[in-house]
Amino acid sequence: MSSVTQQPKYHVVCRECPVERLFEDGDEATDLERKHAKETGHRIVVGRVR
Incomplete structure (x- = not known):
């Protein structure tokens, strides 16, 4: 069984316009x-996703 380490991703969402992006770098x-x-x-909201 191989072990895969997932890098965290960061989700950026604007609550007032369509801006939304996913980053690998915080x-x-x-x-x-x-x-x-x-x-x-x-x-703007930034959240860490896995």
Whole structure:
């Protein structure tokens, strides 16, 4: 039986527009969150997915 290690992914969703992306890097997810919120004033949610 082989053991596969899954890397965490980060889901970024804007609650006020269609922006939604999946990242493998938490820093990239946070960067999008901050940039989009600063530019638009929208509420952004970032969650770690497996």
